[in-house]
């Protein structure tokens with residue numbers, strides 16, 4: 001599908017190319033390569049079984065390359081002599097173990113990324129410190145908070161609509177929060193321009209926008225995923241690891257004059273994507289959806305019931321599977337900023353390697369399965385008819 005093309009028919013299929021724009025091709029949105037490391041130093045080994053009596057420390061406030069919860073869990077496996085050491089030493093030891101499991105190319109990329117983050121975090125002065133930790137009553141509208149605290153499908157459905165299968169929309173963010181976030185991002189971008197630091201963009205398809213995790217918002221966004229998106233995903237996206245979301249990539253995208261105009265047809269590198277419009281004033285920029293597909297079927301055509309367009313409204317969220325094919329039409333005037341949280345499940349990613357059939361969510365797998373069932377029913381019926389025919393014939397023969 002050509003960039004800026006506003007036609008309403010489904011985008012044509014083609015060969016998937018990871019994050020590389022090309023004519024009629026669905027792309028996989030990828031984040032720019034990920035964080036961190038240094039050469040291993042330790043000679044001590046982890047325990048085979050965790051020490052269940054040990055209460056691990058919290059690593060939430062440290063800037064680490066892996067989720068702080070991984071460090072807390074791994075702490076139970078530390079050799080007994082290390083348990084009494086200070087937290088930084090333990091974190092350093094565990095980080096070196098974790099890094100051994102990353103391939104070499106990844107290592108130096110992660111190292112550069114860690115340095116990049118470190119440079120930003122130690123020099124950037126946030127404008128609104130209140131954004132950097134989670135304050136639900138200040139961030140979210142009351143209806144959303146009430147639905148989340150109810151924590152049942154019924155309470156969620158009372159504020160969430162599903163205008164097309166797998167696309168959930170709801171009022172989420174307070175206007176004041178949106179304003180603060182937009183000005184924080186502007187402040188960060190001004191700082192980037194002044195310091196002439198080369199900023200890493202959120203993914204392979206957006207030339208504008210910023211990674212929120214890179215300038216200190218990672219912990220707050222982790223809270224957002226764990227406390228608010230995971231409960232919803234557990235109910236609505238259980239079959240793609242919705243209940244085991246354990247990492248995220250959080251960023252903003254920006255469209256308008258002197259920014260990106262539109263976003264081509266793609267799937268996200270996420271199990272579940274939260275996309276909330278922060279403002280400001282704009283026209284155009286609709287999201288278009290074209291059905292969910294597994295890797296194998298990503299380039300297949302869409303059925304009419306899979307075609308759905310959504311108009312962004314500031315403060316309103318859209319929640320969908322990462323594998324739900326989509327894109328954004330041209331923002332024709334004004335300036336649009338959206339907050340994206342790509343939520344991932346390491347458990348789902350691991351299990352997916354051993355699965356071939358995704359008929360619980362992939363439109364094409366599901367159609368193929370129904371077709372197989374239809375064919376086997378037809379075959380069974382014709383077998384039955386043959387048997388019945390044979391029986392009737394032999395009855396006829398015995399009565400004559």
Ligand SMILES: O=C(O)CCC(=O)C(=O)O
Pocket residue numbers: 029253263268275287326327328338340
């Ligand atoms: O512009 C939008 O609203 C869509 C953004 C998006 O799909 C993405 O960044 O993955």
Ligand SMILES: [Fe+2]
Pocket residue numbers: 029266267268273326
């Ligand atoms: Fe996307």
